[in-house]
Amino acid sequence: MHNPEEFTAVYKPVVEKALAEAVSYRGPYDGRVWEAMEYSLLAGGKRLRPLLLLLAAFAVKGSYDEETLQCALPFACALEMIHTYSLIHDDLPAMDNDDLRRGKPTNHVLYGSGIATLAGDGLLNLAFETMLDAVKADPAPGKIRAAAAIAHAAGPHGMIAGQTADLLAEQKQEISEEHIQFIEHNKTGQLLAVSLAAGCDLAGGSAVMRQTLEDAGFLFGRAFQIQDDILDATGSAEELGKSTGQDETNGKATFFSLYGLEESRRQVRKLSDEAVGLVETIPGAPAGLLREWILRLINRNR
């Protein structure tokens, strides 16, 4: 592995093949919910969380070995299922009411809100089913720790707290910076941070290494979110494959809307420097690639 592009070229298809297999089932009267699950799960995207988990596991292990990959893959898939379920539910008319995602109609536009609700529920359940089947087949302590950490990060102490704070923020006139940070820390940060921390668990990393990676994940998550807001405000729908200017239209407060473009860009640089500084404490080639990949992701323009 010489660069992030090569890493992505090798492991993204591995993740996507496993995801496709996980939603290939069709029962006699339930085919439509599996189609809806498949539609959103296989709609593309960066596969950021599963690839972060795999790369963190390789970084902690110090090598790109097959054993680490096979151990980590079910958990990588579970993260993508959880991320996708949260997007399906976020897009619902009852929530953000968004009709375009990754350049395609959102789930409820195609399948209706009832099936879209169930498809989200289905993917969340399937994420835990996938992890628990892996634990049942081989109850290694690292797998149990990873599954428990992912449950915490996705749940009401994690991502759902952020989604709630986000939903309530839209109904307010003014939002404090603390409120915005709470949203970003939980809605985006928790799942990104646990991608790195769970990767460490699965590769048998130390408690110190785990904390370092989790901290780096939260810093990266904040930088990634602010960059997302910058792109929403300055990019085009064509470039991004999703509706832009949504934050402004919805009167949504973000770090960007509070502090403007220049300060947002400065903040992104500061946070990404800190994140990369933390990952630098981990030796080996895969950790170097993780640093490079984090920088590349933060400095993306789509």
Added chain:
Amino acid sequence: MHNPEEFTAVYKPVVEKALAEAVSYRGPYDGRVWEAMEYSLLAGGKRLRPLLLLLAAFAVKGSYDEETLQCALPFACALEMIHTYSLIHDDLPAMDNDDLRRGKPTNHVLYGSGIATLAGDGLLNLAFETMLDAVKADPAPGKIRAAAAIAHAAGPHGMIAGQTADLLAEQKQEISEEHIQFIEHNKTGQLLAVSLAAGCDLAGGSAVMRQTLEDAGFLFGRAFQIQDDILDATGSAEELGKSTGQDETNGKATFFSLYGLEESRRQVRKLSDEAVGLVETIPGAPAGLLREWILRLINRNR
């Protein structure tokens, strides 16, 4: 324990105390989703699934001991969280659009559809977080098997398949008996069957005993569902604490609507006899109480 009433009087408060503790948290900007979760989780109800799990565990163990209770309690709570999340999502305008549940306004009527969606998601996540924390604290094989089985029963191979088939059935002119059986087997049956099977796992029961209890759970589930449909058609909202006549109003096909009252009652008796016959193969006093309780539940009038 001399009868089902005594069992319920002792263990229902234990379950409800643990449930109350699980949703007592309030974060700085996410309090509303916790309130919504608490509202539905503590809205009463029979606590059927958690109590079935506990009684199955006691039946397999052959005693009402504290160790079995403490081992099984997190899984009992998880089942009630999963059941409650499914009710919150089922009641949403995008699904059944029901505004009365257990004699109280449904979650979205009080909190709005956005928060209700998140409260459902929150309870589902919390169920897995609760089980995985228990597994992490003590990774006994029976706990891992129980958690994996519950994930399977709740997910798109289980309850969600039934909810999907149910939602699609409402859009059809005519429904086959096979389609109705698929709905009942999955939407109600899977979670009831896994209540008994997971209880067996947690108490370290044999594979034969587990299969017996799972089969009994599915038979009980069918009987319970047909009895539910009979009550929906013949009971009053006041008696039941929920809207009645909903199935007919929604043009919903059920065993009752296909075969009428007399045949439905006959079927309930037949299924409950079969379920009880299976449980009779398990020796000991708690198994006797489980049989008696199943009969009592099926022959309820509210």
